[in-house]
Amino acid sequence: MVLSAVLKLQFIYITFDTWSKFLKYASCYRNISLDETKCASKYSSALSAPSSGETEDTDTVMKRSCCALREFVHCKLSHVGQDCGEKAEHFMEKHLSKITNPITERHCSAYTYGSEACRLIEAKNASSYLRNNLILLQILSLSILSLAKNSLFALPDYSV
Secondary structure, three states, X not given: OHHHHHHHHHHHOOOHHHHHHHHHHHHHHHHHHHOOOOOHHHHHXXXXXXXXXXXXXXXXXXHHHHHHHHHHHHHHHHHHHHXXXXXXXXXXXXXXXXXXXXXXXXXXXXXXXXXXXXXHHHHHHHHHHHHHHHHHHHHHHXXXXXXXXXXXXXXXXXXX
């Protein structure tokens, strides 16, 4: 409820000039957000849901969301200048902070980009990802061994 009110107040101050400049750069901003080689993969992996069977408390979800937002903003700003031009970069720096600051100040002040808290969240996500992939690799290995043992994939014997 508070977040909704804060966002509505922020959008009241958007002028026609600001809106038209945003629309001028919007497609470039969108391309950066959706490009898997730029910001999309980091953002989507940071926001991925916990693995099946895992539960997270509200504090952990908040930490992960805050770190993901900070990481996404940092990523986006690092690509805008090169992809969209200097004017688009200045516009984004100025207006993105106006929109995100009320949210991040209220809920995310302890989780700045690159902070220890965010690195711990990243490490936990990476270990969960690695653990899930190791389990899949073990299942795949056991399946292949089982198939080989049952001679479905047995190599012919050429040692006659």
